[in-house]
Amino acid sequence: EVLLVESGGDLVQPGGSLRLSCAGSGFIFSDYGMNWVRQAPGKGLEWISYISRDAGIRYSADSVKGRFTVSRDNTKNSLYLRMNSLRAEDTAVYFCARDAYDAAFDCWGQGTLVTVSS
């Protein structure tokens, strides 16, 4: 079974940092590009970051550029999101998602909640 499991979500103060993890199993992790997508409470989906299979290509949304960094460790079948200078508007459930045919996201984790508040 293909599975993605996020972890690392927490309550953090404005200006703080956090690292999210996403563990993949049931597939060859290094064969797939990966993404982070977030959803603020009661709002829609926002794509925030992509990393290619070998980490040679990375894209980020303007809303997080310079603050968030996506990385991966294929030896550990893991994807990461380092989040710095967190703001209240970063409060959301963060999902990792696998890139599939024509870059559709065919597998998603269950999400991890990040709350930025003092």
Next chain:
Amino acid sequence: DIQMTQSPSSLSASVGDRVTITCRASQSISNYLNWYQQEPGKAPNLLIYSASNLQSGVPSRFSGSGSGTDFTLTISSLQPEDFATYYCQQSYSSPRSFGQGTRLEIK
């Protein structure tokens, strides 16, 4: 950046109804258009990829069409489990933007 606009934002329908949701891109995206279903409190689920390809395991009552800037998702006969929120997403270029969502409610 490519903007994705869905209509309607919400929709009330009955079991058995045929429903169509539209998605418009601010520029041509060829057929790089995907549709997702999201139930409350759950992760999104891929329904349609590349505008018209049914994802494995998705019921055949779901279909997608379109190319360029205008796309549609059709549910041929609504079932109780279909009442959820639907999102389109373009995968033509970064940022891989989503539409704002269409909430499908029971009439």
